[in-house]
Amino acid sequence: MSFFVLGASAQEQPKEASATTKKLNQALYESYPFSDKTSFEEAQKGFVAPLPNEGIVKNANGRVVWDVKRFKAFIKEGEKSPATVNPSLWRQSELLMFTGLFEVVPGVYQVRGADLSNMTIVEAEGGIHIYDPLISMETSKYALELYYQHRPKVPVTAVFHTHSHVDHFGGVAGVASQEDVASGKIKIYAPEGFLDHSIEENVYAGDAMSRRASYMYGNVLEPNAQGQVGAGLGITTSTGTPGIYAPTNIISETGYKEVVDGIEYQFVMAPGSEAPSEMMWYLPKFKLLNTAEDAVHTMHNLYTLRGAKTRDASLWPEYLNQVLQSFGSEAVVAIGMHHWPVWGNERVNDHIKSQRDTYKFMHDQTLHYANMGATINELPGLIEMPESLVDQWGTHGYYGSKSHNVRAVYNYYLGYFDGNPAHLNPLPPEEVAVKYVTAMGGAENVMKAGQAAFDSGEYRWGAELVNHLVFADPDNQEAKNLQADILEQMGYQAESGPWRNFYLAGAFELRNGVQNSSSPKTSSPQIISNMSMKLIFGYMGIQLDAKKADGKKITLNWVLPDVNEKYTQFLENSVLNYWPNSEDPDADATVIISRETLTAFLLGEVKLEDAVKSGKIELKGDAEKFMTLLSCLDNLNKYHAFNIVTP
Numbered sequence: 001m002s003f004f005v006l007g008a009s010a011q012e013q014p015k016e017a018s019a020t021t022k023k024l025n026q027a028l029y030e031s032y033p034f035s036d037k038t039s040f041e042e043a044q045k046g047f048v049a050p051l052p053n054e055g056i057v058k059n060a061n062g063r064v065v066w067d068v069k070r071f072k073a074f075i076k077e078g079e080k081s082p083a084t085v086n087p088s089l090w091r092q093s094e095l096l097m098f099t100g101l102f103e104v105v106p107g108v109y110q111v112r113g114a115d116l117s118n119m120t121i122v123e124a125e126g127g128i129h130i131y132d133p134l135i136s137m138e139t140s141k142y143a144l145e146l147y148y149q150h151r152p153k154v155p156v157t158a159v160f161h162t163h164s165h166v167d168h169f170g171g172v173a174g175v176a177s178q179e180d181v182a183s184g185k186i187k188i189y190a191p192e193g194f195l196d197h198s199i200e201e202n203v204y205a206g207d208a209m210s211r212r213a214s215y216m217y218g219n220v221l222e223p224n225a226q227g228q229v230g231a232g233l234g235i236t237t238s239t240g241t242p243g244i245y246a247p248t249n250i251i252s253e254t255g256y257k258e259v260v261d262g263i264e265y266q267f268v269m270a271p272g273s274e275a276p277s278e279m280m281w282y283l284p285k286f287k288l289l290n291t292a293e294d295a296v297h298t299m300h301n302l303y304t305l306r307g308a309k310t311r312d313a314s315l316w317p318e319y320l321n322q323v324l325q326s327f328g329s330e331a332v333v334a335i336g337m338h339h340w341p342v343w344g345n346e347r348v349n350d351h352i353k354s355q356r357d358t359y360k361f362m363h364d365q366t367l368h369y370a371n372m373g374a375t376i377n378e379l380p381g382l383i384e385m386p387e388s389l390v391d392q393w394g395t396h397g398y399y400g401s402k403s404h405n406v407r408a409v410y411n412y413y414l415g416y417f418d419g420n421p422a423h424l425n426p427l428p429p430e431e432v433a434v435k436y437v438t439a440m441g442g443a444e445n446v447m448k449a450g451q452a453a454f455d456s457g458e459y460r461w462g463a464e465l466v467n468h469l470v471f472a473d474p475d476n477q478e479a480k481n482l483q484a485d486i487l488e489q490m491g492y493q494a495e496s497g498p499w500r501n502f503y504l505a506g507a508f509e510l511r512n513g514v515q516n517s518s519s520p521k522t523s524s525p526q527i528i529s530n531m532s533m534k535l536i537f538g539y540m541g542i543q544l545d546a547k548k549a550d551g552k553k554i555t556l557n558w559v560l561p562d563v564n565e566k567y568t569q570f571l572e573n574s575v576l577n578y579w580p581n582s583e584d585p586d587a588d589a590t591v592i593i594s595r596e597t598l599t600a601f602l603l604g605e606v607k608l609e610d611a612v613k614s615g616k617i618e619l620k621g622d623a624e625k626f627m628t629l630l631s632c633l634d635n636l637n638k639y640h641a642f643n644i645v646t647p
Helices: 018-033 038-044 088-097 137-148 178-183 194-203 206-216 315-325 345-370 402-414 429-440 443-455 461-473 475-491 497-512 523-530 533-543 597-604 608-614 622-633
Strands: 045-047 057-058 064-067 100-105 108-112 117-126 127-131 156-160 186-190 249-251 259-260 262-270 279-283 289-290 333-335 554-560 565-572 575-580 589-593 615-621
Touching: 018 475, 038 497, 045 137, 057 137, 057 279, 064 137, 088 497, 088 597, 100 137, 100 333, 108 137, 186 194, 194 206, 194 523, 194 533, 206 497, 262 315, 279 315, 315 345, 333 345, 345 402, 429 443, 429 461, 443 461, 443 475, 461 475, 475 497, 523 597, 533 565, 533 575, 554 597, 554 622, 589 597, 589 622, 597 608, 608 615, 608 622
Parallel strands: 127 156, 156 186, 186 249, 289 333, 554 589
Antiparallel strands: 045 100, 057 064, 100 108, 108 117, 117 127, 259 262, 262 279, 279 289, 554 565, 565 575, 589 615
């Protein structure tokens, strides 16, 4: 997940929609069922109160970390989509503007629009249960305060995390203190593997993912009709302080039941679907299904554009079938951790079936055509979603897209290589770009062809063509401006919020250059302090500069007396490995360090060299070997603003 940087200002103003874009967007009003207002009725049902302070949340220092007001200023219910926004995406954004506190059924409430995700509150005996407390502690605290303004102020007794993405656990410190969790006053329920998966996704490829997330969520874009209009899954992401607590109660088995404060929970495990660690559950008392993020009001991602492990499209429908088989005859309301609920047994079943069939259709048809020889880039044009699914708004690609999802299925089974030997060892982008431009007779000819593509509305072709010129001559601002014009029109046409943001963010950076403040941070002291030693040693291996480490052979013992743990770490063949529960008597050096000091090092608060000098680290053996190994580790965070649309 990522965080929206508020207050970014464009140096060059976006342009208007072209005639081609206007025509294509207008045509959608004839293609899609805009007369169906069911979602608008459901999104407003049970409204209790609006978000306080017009939907603006500040942190302790007065910095704005969440601002819905800027979106509500221009997204108005019932207004026709601007020419610069896909009408289907505009409709989704209208629905996301229904924010505030809502009663789902008596005893179950949701705060919507206080972050990318929803926060759900269930009233139990002696307290309340909270589901998925948003991204930031500031927004979750704000959401809980809104609930308390209209319901009895009883203590939080349990927090439930549906899965291992930061928008579903990051705000936990805003609703539960570390002391109350440690004392047992508040229980933390989560699916098996939650803690490691939650942290790993934000650490191992965290810097690259954060940079790409700045495109996915349009961090540099202003909220307006030519910029951000929403992320499809939610409005956008907050920029407060994320945290995490180790779960006190791990759920690992489908069919497991537990009564928590008088509320019976029946769990369905869903690992490897929308997240590596995920679960859904049913509450018989309310006849309520929580489908987590496996059934929301959008086609979701089988692969997320920010970068993450490809998801298994075969498991997703399997889990939803289990939900239908187990609870489909009983459930009368279904909530998701994004968007609005659905009510009525028939509506619940239809909603879950349409989500199930969306993922199974893409899975099955991708393999159908792949087995006929279709390749990863041919599939999006071959696979057409059936009209029966297109007619249901919740299957549209507001967050995921059919195009990148069918590619994800192909990649999951067959990898990125399409089998054509001409693609087996392609030239790097900069090198092939120079050769293409030369083959076309030079930059002037490429510009003419690119402009012709733009003028005729052949934006996909134009983007590919002019991209070669930009990579061959990154100082050619005229070429970058033309590429920006092309990408911008593609963004205006996109139904997917992330696609729109990618195109428009790319256009912005082509015109204005990379903004150092645009890449989000997905870690915090609390998240870092919960990293397991497995994750820490794994990340050190990722930090290793293999060229600096070439030819070096070093063995270190790491002893953490305060947590009674020992490890042996060894560098050889330009690779860092480790053994747990080990202390090598022949190690070059032994590092005796507390977990507190190690956490401070990971947070950048102390250098290990300084910790040795101050006595916070006791070093036995060859100190030079220890320093040599440290010198081979790169600070990967310094590359957080790397180029994307230029070489």
